[in-house]
Amino acid sequence: MNQDELKATVADAAIKEIEPQLEKDTVLGIGTGSTANLFIDRLGPLRDRFKGTVASSEASAKRLTELGIEVFELNSVGNIPFYIDGADEVNTHLQMIKGGGAALTREKIVAACAKRFICIADGSKYVAQLGNFPLPVEVIPMARSYVARELVKLGADPVYRQGVVTDNGNQIIDCFDFMIDDPVAMEASINAIVGVVTNGLFAARGADVLLLGKPEGVERTALN
Numbered sequence: 001m002n003q004d005e006l007k008a009t010v011a012d013a014a015i016k017e018i019e020p021q022l023e024k025d026t027v028l029g030i031g032t033g034s035t036a037n038l039f040i041d042r043l044g045p046l047r048d049r050f051k052g053t054v055a056s057s058e059a060s061a062k063r064l065t066e067l068g069i070e071v072f073e074l075n076s077v078g079n080i081p082f083y084i085d086g087a088d089e090v091n092t093h094l095q096m097i098k099g100g101g102a103a104l105t106r107e108k109i110v111a112a113c114a115k116r117f118i119c120i121a122d123g124s125k126y127v128a129q130l131g132n133f134p135l136p137v138e139v140i141p142m143a144r145s146y147v148a149r150e151l152v153k154l155g156a157d158p159v160y161r162q163g164v165v166t167d168n169g170n171q172i173i174d175c176f177d178f179m180i181d182d183p184v185a186m187e188a189s190i191n192a193i194v195g196v197v198t199n200g201l202f203a204a205r206g207a208d209v210l211l212l213g214k215p216e217g218v219e220r221t222a223l224n
Contacts, residue, residue, distance in 0.1 A: 006122035006213035007086075011038035013211045013218040014120050018082050019046065026050040027077050029110040030064060031085020032057040032103040035120050039084055040064055054080060056110045057103040058167050074110065083114035087121045087207075088133045088200070094119065094207040094223055095183045099136030099200030102166050108198055112205055119207035123214045131179035134159070136200040138170050143195020148173055150193045154186070170197055 001009070018028070030040060030053045040060065043053075044067040052070030054077055055061035061071045085107060087096040096119065098104055111117050135156070139147045148158040156175035164172050180186050183203035190199040210221040 001215050003122050003124065006215070007035045007038055007120075009218050010120040010122065010211045010213040011035065011042055013220070014039050014084050014118055015042045015046070017118060017209065017211065018084070019049075021081065022046065022050045024049075024051060027072060027080055028053045029080045029083030029085075029114045030055050030060050031083065031107055031110075032060050033086045033101050035086035035122070036060060036084065037063060039120060040067065043067065043069060054110055054113075056085065056107040057101070059101075059103075074113065077113075080110070080114040082116050082118055083111050084118045084120060085111070087119050087125050087202075089127050089130050090119055090121055090125055090207065090210060090212075091127055091130055091183075094210050094221065095130065095201070095203040096206060097130050097133050097135055097200050098202050099138070099172070100133070102136065102138075102161070102164050102172050104136055104200045105138050105166065105168055105170075105198050108202065108205075111202065116208045117206070118209045118211065120211045121213065123212055126212055129179055129181075130183055130201070134174035134176045135178055135180070136161075137173045137175060137190060138166055138168070138197040138199070139173055140195045140197065141171050144171055144173065147193055147195045151175055151190070154189060168197065
């Protein structure tokens with residue numbers, strides 16, 4: 001099975017994970033990226049089974065709307081039982097690096113509001129230590145150079161992601177050559193830099209369930 005086929009298997013598995021618990025008033029949190037898109041496509045036939053969604057990006061919101069699935073503003077929604085999204089890297093503790101698609105801030109907000117975070121990923125995303133994938137940091141534009149200097153002090157090689165503007169109107173710095181020993185502590189340290197909106201470490205609030213696509217099938221790991 002190629003990578004796209006593995007992503008499809010975890011998208012199918014995520015539908016099976018949530019389908020028995022869908023109710024007419026259910027609002028789902030939906031992530032961003034290629035794996036999340038496959039999950040969105042599979043939600044279309046179920047659109048009459050639940051109320052709607054909260055999307056972590058304009059791109060996901062557009063895709064959901066085109067499938068006839070209502071998209072709500074997060075401020076108008078109470079309970080979100082599930083947030084379903086992919087990862088750029090995920091470790092054995094279900095801590096992740098996310099944000100390759102520059103939607104990390106909204107992803108982190110929706111994840112924080114959800115009762116359960118279901119991470120869907122192909123086997124190539126599973127790592128022993130986070131950091132081979134460049135860690136994205138969303139920054140206020142006027143603070144970009146300052147934040148970059150502070151990231152160097154933390155051991156990163158920061159590179160401005162040119163031509164990218166987030167849905168929030170901000171910029172992205174990617175941290176290369178930055179293996180992370182303590183994801184929870186590093187997440188807090190980077191977020192404490194003035195001018196940082198947030199960073200792509202999902203460690204303080206990691207996933208609750210990992211559906212990992214492998215050639216032999218989908219491996220399910222749950223922390224609770």
